[in-house]
Amino acid sequence: MNLLATEIGGTWMRVGWHQHSRPMVSIKIPTPRNYQRGIQVFAAAAHQLCDGRAIDRAIVAVPGILDNDRRIMTGSPHLRTWIGRSIARDLESALHTRVQLENDADLAAVGEAIYGAGRSFRVVGYIAIGTGIGGALVVDKKLVRGRTTFEPGHMLVEPNKDWESCLGGKQLQRRFGSEWKRWTRTNWNWAEQKLAIGLVNVVNMWSPDIIVVSGSVGQHKHLRLNVVQHSVRRQLQTIRTCPPIRRGTLHDLAGLRGARVI
Missing domain, CATH: 3.30.420.40 (ATPase, nucleotide binding domain)
Structure with a gap:
């Protein structure tokens, strides 16, 4: 074909x-x-x-x-x-x-669940942070479909403010500047905190075996997923265990x- x-x-x-x-x-x-x-x-x-x-x-x-x-x-x-x-x-x-x-996030989630970072896991939560934020859930290598597409980027993480308007790449560049190399460690710390808040909600909603993070922001070398994972684990406390949080391996x-x- x-x-x-x-x-x-x-x-x-x-x-x-x-x-x-x-x-x-x-x-x-x-x-x-x-x-x-x-x-x-x-x-x-x-x-x-x-x-x-x-x-x-x-x-x-x-x-x-x-x-x-x-x-x-x-x-x-x-x-x-x-x-x-x-x-x-x-x-x-x-x-x-x-x-x-x-x-787009649906297809990328399926790709990572079958061929990429999630291939060894049954329940894969996928979050893409690029221009905006998208995401999808894959169970047993099959995409979970709702009445419409899942939109985790539009869940509220502050009063009257959704995750994408805090952490989407377009918003981050407005806040910190368009050149990644000029961002300070403080800027990246702020982004890591916002990522962790959203991922706590993702874990509570989807209960995945793994969270795969991708997109131009999610893949950036200065975004420390080990720090994010520690923060998510701390915020979950005794409610549930924190799954591994890994970068996607298939990129574009x-x-x-x-x-x-x-």
């Missing part, structure tokens, strides 16, 4: 091409703010990768909530011009194949790997 596995993020698009048993090849390009331009750029990258070969199936991950038919994104703080647009239909016209939309390819088995 010729599979086009793709991710349209708030900052970057990743387009992957998987042909039968051959290794997947992919390219990464900036995501245009304009919807029509985004569709054009996406389609051009896809055609470049497939090089005239037929696409049997296309899985497209987007950073937001989908309608019940998974054809339209009904909410997204990072791709506002894409909300309510007929993404699946427009891509089908451009790619000449059936398109299935999925939430987690969602593309998850698309192969969703």
Whole structure:
């Protein structure tokens, strides 16, 4: 099967091409703010990768909530011009194949649960901290679906303030500056505290065997997950034990790997 596995993020698009048993090849390009331009750029990258070969199936991950038919994104703080647009239909016209939309964190969670850091665990809680915060739950290598996608980034961690508005990459850069290398240890300590607060809630809600943390913020070398784990364990106290908290191992390819088995 010729599979086009793709991710349209708030900052970057990743387009992957998987042909039968051959290794997947992919390219990464900036995501245009304009919807029509985004569709054009996406389609051009896809055609470049497939090089005239037929696409049997296309899985497209987007950073937001989908309608019940998974054809339209009904909410997204990072791709506002894409909300309510007929993404699946427009891509089908451009790619000449059936398109299935999925939430980006859902696909990345499946990828890490099957091929990455969570592969040895039954219940995998996945948290991605990039431009915003997303997450998903995988049990027995199967994605747990709710009425809509899970949105852990929008749980409240302060009065009238959600986790994403504290810890999302866009908000962190507004608070501390856009250049990571200029952040002080105090800045990273603050981020670690906010991460720990949210993960306490994740443990209490999902009771996972492991929490896999990924995304541009989650993967940053100055974010000390051992410190975060200690804080989570202390805040949980005797309520429940703290599962291991580990970085994802698939990095930018987690969602593309998850698309192969969703």
